Amino acid sequence: MERTYKPQEFEKKWQDKWFSELSYEGKDLDETRKKYYLLVEFPYPSGDSMHMGHTRNYSMFDAVARLRRMKGENVMFPMGWDAFGLPTENYAIKVKRAPQDITRENIDTFRRQLKSLGLSFDWSREVNTTDPEYYKWTQWIFLKLYEKGLAYKAKKPINWCPKCKVGCANEEVVDGKHERCGTEVEQKDMDQWVLRITEYADKLDKDLDLTDYVESVKTRQRNWIDAKTWYDVKYQVEGTDEYMQVSTTRPDTQFGATFVVVAPEHPILQELMGKMPESNSEEVQKYIESSKKKSDLERVSESKNKTGAFTGLYCLNSISGERLPIYAADFVLANIGTGMVVGVPAHDKRDFDFAQKFNIPVIRVIEGPDGDRSEIKEAKDVYEDEGTVYGSGFMNGLGSEEARVKAAEYIKEKGIGDTVRRYHLQDWIFSRQHYWGEPIPIVHCPVCGDVAVPEDQLPLELPYVKEYEPSVTGESPLAAMTDWVNTKCPKCGGDAKRETDTMPNWAGSSWYFIRYTDPHNTKAIASPELMKYWMPVDLYEGGQEHVNLHLLYSRFWYKFLYDQGIAPSPEPYHKRTIHGMVLGEGGAKMSKSLGNVISPDDLISKYGADVTRAYMMFMGPYEGDVVWSAETINGVKRFVSKYYDFVLNAWNNKQGESDEAAHKALAKLLKREEDNLLSLKFNTSISALMEFYNEYSKSIFNQEDIEKLIIVIAPSLPHMSEELWSLIGHKDSVHNQQWPNVDEKLLQEETIEVPVQINGKVRGRITISTSDTENLIREKVLSDQALLGYLNGGEIRKFIYVPNKIVNVVV
RNA sequence: GCCAAGGUGGUGAAAUUGGUAUACACGCUACGUUCAGAACGUAGUCCUAGCAAUAGGAUGGGGGUUCAAAUCCCCCCCCUGGCACCA
Numbered sequence: 001m002e003r004t005y006k007p008q009e010f011e012k013k014w015q016d017k018w019f020s021e022l023s024y025e026g027k028d029l030d031e032t033r034k035k036y037y038l039l040v041e042f043p044y045p046s047g048d049s050m051h052m053g054h055t056r057n058y059s060m061f062d063a064v065a066r067l068r069r070m071k072g073e074n075v076m077f078p079m080g081w082d083a084f085g086l087p088t089e090n091y092a093i094k095v096k097r098a099p100q101d102i103t104r105e106n107i108d109t110f111r112r113q114l115k116s117l118g119l120s121f122d123w124s125r126e127v128n129t130t131d132p133e134y135y136k137w138t139q140w141i142f143l144k145l146y147e148k149g150l151a152y153k154a155k156k157p158i159n160w161c162p163k164c165k166v167g168c169a170n171e172e173v174v175d176g177k178h179e180r181c182g183t184e185v186e187q188k189d190m191d192q193w194v195l196r197i198t199e200y201a202d203k204l205d206k207d208l209d210l211t212d213y214v215e216s217v218k219t220r221q222r223n224w225i226d227a228k229t230w231y232d233v234k235y236q237v238e239g240t241d242e243y244m245q246v247s248t249t250r251p252d253t254q255f256g257a258t259f260v261v262v263a264p265e266h267p268i269l270q271e272l273m274g275k276m277p278e279s280n281s282e283e284v285q286k287y288i289e290s291s292k293k294k295s296d297l298e299r300v301s302e303s304k305n306k307t308g309a310f311t312g313l314y315c316l317n318s319i320s321g322e323r324l325p326i327y328a329a330d331f332v333l334a335n336i337g338t339g340m341v342v343g344v345p346a347h348d349k350r351d352f353d354f355a356q357k358f359n360i361p362v363i364r365v366i367e368g369p370d371g372d373r374s375e376i377k378e379a380k381d382v383y384e385d386e387g388t389v390y391g392s393g394f395m396n397g398l399g400s401e402e403a404r405v406k407a408a409e410y411i412k413e414k415g416i417g418d419t420v421r422r423y424h425l426q427d428w429i430f431s432r433q434h435y436w437g438e439p440i441p442i443v444h445c446p447v448c449g450d451v452a453v454p455e456d457q458l459p460l461e462l463p464y465v466k467e468y469e470p471s472v473t474g475e476s477p478l479a480a481m482t483d484w485v486n487t488k489c490p491k492c493g494g495d496a497k498r499e500t501d502t503m504p505n506w507a508g509s510s511w512y513f514i515r516y517t518d519p520h521n522t523k524a525i526a527s528p529e530l531m532k533y534w535m536p537v538d539l540y541e542g543g544q545e546h547v548n549l550h551l552l553y554s555r556f557w558y559k560f561l562y563d564q565g566i567a568p569s570p571e572p573y574h575k576r577t578i579h580g581m582v583l584g585e586g587g588a589k590m591s592k593s594l595g596n597v598i599s600p601d602d603l604i605s606k607y608g609a610d611v612t613r614a615y616m617m618f619m620g621p622y623e624g625d626v627v628w629s630a631e632t633i634n635g636v637k638r639f640v641s642k643y644y645d646f647v648l649n650a651w652n653n654k655q656g657e658s659d660e661a662a663h664k665a666l667a668k669l670l671k672r673e674e675d676n677l678l679s680l681k682f683n684t685s686i687s688a689l690m691e692f693y694n695e696y697s698k699s700i701f702n703q704e705d706i707e708k709l710i711i712v713i714a715p716s717l718p719h720m721s722e723e724l725w726s727l728i729g730h731k732d733s734v735h736n737q738q739w740p741n742v743d744e745k746l747l748q749e750e751t752i753e754v755p756v757q758i759n760g761k762v763r764g765r766i767t768i769s770t771s772d773t774e775n776l777i778r779e780k781v782l783s784d785q786a787l788l789g790y791l792n793g794g795e796i797r798k799f800i801y802v803p804n805k806i807v808n809v810v811v
Numbered sequence: 812g813c814c815a816a817g818g819u820g821g822u823g824a825a826a827u828u829g830g831u832a833u834a835c836a837c838g839c840u841a842c843g844u845u846c847a848g849a850a851c852g853u854a855g856u857c858c859u860a861g862c863a864a865u866a867g868g869a870u871g872g873g874g875g876u877u878c879a880a881a882u883c884c885c886c887c888c889c890c891u892g893g894c895a896c897c898a
Binding site for chain 2: 215216219220223224226228230247248249250261299300302303306330331332333335336337341342343344347348349350351353422424544547548618619620621623624625626627629631632633634635636638639683684686687688689690691694753754755756757759760762765797798799800802805806808809810
């Protein structure tokens with residue numbers, strides 16, 4: 001049969017109408033309705049077309065936005081552009097055009113593509129991180145951080161390509177080599193701006209309890225922060241007045257310490273060099289030289305085979321009083337703890353490996369389960385868990401945790417050390433030696449030092465330059481712009497130079513969700529009333545690649561603004577969920593080089609926006625990766641066009657009363673759609689529609705039910721729903737209709753079929769009334785001849801009836 | 812090594828969270844429609860035995876709890892992501 005469903009003939013018409021009437025605006029300060037702030041990660045507008053991943057994520061959440069609006073909520077569903085960054089800069093260098101112009105064109109493409117999917121974004125709130133009116137406030141937040149001492153300058157290593165003579169971003173370094181030329185990159189120390197995120201590390205960890213993120217996101221945030229209490233203790237070097245600042249997280253094992261290890265690059269080794277016996281100092285010097293040549297990768301890959309050098313020196317363990325030999329070894333890292341570690345071979349695998357190699361004794365001090373104190377002879381016996389402490393003086397008999405408390409008291413009392421909070425999370429290096437980012441609003445004055453650009457001079461605009469390549473000194477291309485660089489000091493008026501580093505691409509995305517609440521405000525990042533009304537974000541959906549850094553950075557900025565009395569809540573996002581990826585046919589990542597990229601434009605012109613969207617939802621569960629299949633989309637297309645004909649036929653054959661079964665099933669369908677979409681089960685929301693169609697497409701419906709047949713598909717098939725709505729004579733939009741309240745009575749069945757098991761095996765089913773008592777059901781089962789056959793006249797030991805679910809008879 | 816999420820038909824996947832395993836869709840098979848293809852329609856499709864009714868088996872493997880396990884507990888295997896000599 002020829003299908004009448006021709007989406008190309010009406011989708012554009014409805015999109016034009018939707019977007020010209022701005023019907024999807026979230027209404028500010030509307031206290032009559034529940035507000036719902038639905039945030040999807042904004043895209044990086046690359047030079048290629050929009051990705052299938054965007055298509056899928058946005059389609060899914062557009063259904064949620066549309067459903068919630070129909071349920072009467074005041075939904076804000078905004079969109080914008082995260083447009084600073086390297087891909088555009090590299091492309092600009094290649095084609096010798098301004099990134100500003102390229103970005104504008106890319107955004108136009110992306111906006112057109114999003115609109116051609118019929119996504120109901122609130123375009124009146126569009127933001128663009130590269131717009132000076134936007135980054136004015138990014139710079140303003142930076143100055144606030146600077147003012148509060150949370151932005152500071154420090155020498156930090158950057159990746160330096162000696163061949164191209166440029167600094168490169170981490171993303172440009174693949175396997176230790178510069179992506180562009182294949183040369184091995186070096187580390188070069190440069191003055192850089194750093195944000196003191198570690199100041200917020202404990203809050204960022206603890207306040208995860210205030211949120212409703214999916215558990216895996218919380219875990220990943222916690223692991224990334226990895227906050228630990230360290231115990232730094234001073235050990236005197238025997239025969240000298242030098243002290244070693246040794247660090248551990250397990251002071252409960254201190255009495256098992258049999259040696260001390262220093263990272264080879266640690267400066268204390270040079271200080272001790274003169275005190276070492278000559279043969280030892282030579283050996284240590286040689287060891288330091290050789291380990292300098294090793295890359296990080298080599299260090300790790302050799303981890304099984306420990307290396308090191310004995311200094312010939314000993315120190316006194318100030319907790320146990322033991323005399324410990326001091327070694328230099330590169331399995332200890334200079335930047336972890338104090339770079340000096342106590343070796344406890346019985347309770348640390350690495351220490352054990354080292355002790356074996358250098359014939360150092362192994363002393364056990366923590367009991368295993370059931371009081372196990374057996375000797376540690378092999379690597380597999382090493383006991384790293386906690387337990388009762390023995391052979392440890394003042395800590396004897398305590399559990400590991402209590403022992404640590406005791407140890408902390410002890411070292412503080414004796415004045416030999418202290419506890420320190422340390423994190424895996426490092427302070428955030430905020431400088432980039434690139435052009436396409438927000439200029440850092442600082443002026444370097446030879447008299448006054450670093451001076452903040454006054455607020456009324458913001459935005460500090462990025463000037464157009466001729467060359468976008470980083471300069472041969474490793475500085476940003478802005479350094480060559482002498483007109484721009486040379487300025488006056490805002491404080492003393494003397495000659496001064498501007499900071500030429502720019503901000504990382506994480507900057508603009510760290511607060512965009514705030515700007516959406518009040519995107520055109522020229523006086524503040526957003527008005528307090530609007531922030532208070534809309535924040536926090538109710539649901540933030542995004543990719544797992546942003547779960548570590550972006551989430552942490554944006555929570556950090558938001559918490560900082562909260563502490564300044566600007567942001568209205570301690571956390572920016574109430575809930576955070578993660579989508580899966582769309583993979584190419586066969587399961588490989590879609591990429592230009594593999595040639596397996598599917599363009600949303602092609603799909604929309606071939607199948608229409610609704611089929612594309614519904615297919616994206618149907619492919620698989622939201623959190624999982626899905627594999628593109630050209631064949632499967634036909635199934636969805638088939639269903640969508642059949643449903644279109646079904647509604648039109650139902651309209652032509654409509655009666656005063658719907659078939660009772662169909663009427664009830666429709667009520668259930670509305671409930672299922674609502675439940676599925678709100679719990680992000682997009683795939684089953686589409687199957688539910690298919691099931692209903694398969695069962696009731698030949699049924700008779702009345703006018704009211706036909707309208708519901710159209711409303712129920714409005715969230716997931718918005719164009720077709722709108723078209724059908726107008727075809728049956730409505731002038732207003734289906735998307736402005738109320739989502740029907742379902743009569744609970746229609747969801748209840750009076751009679752149902754329940755399976756009957758004999759000894760756990762299904763042997764038949766009986767029809768019961770939902771109000772039947774257990775006794776009545778027992779009678780029904782025992783009077784069923786077919787079921788009696790299975791009982792074999794045996795004695796009934798147990799009769800189980802789970803109301804409305806199942807009967808099990810145990811014989 | 813550690814952390815996280817998984818493993819269900821030929822394929823993508825469902826399973827009201829302990830209650831009829833495999834819904835829905837793809838693919839495949841047969842028949843029909845069609846000049847042909849595409850598209851469409853009807854029927855079938857977890858495995859084994861049987862013409863059939865039916866019986867037995869099956870959710871990575873093994874054990875356990877329970878009237879009842881894909882789901883809960885213990886051990887093992889495999890795939891995917893992240894972190895990684897973090898003391």
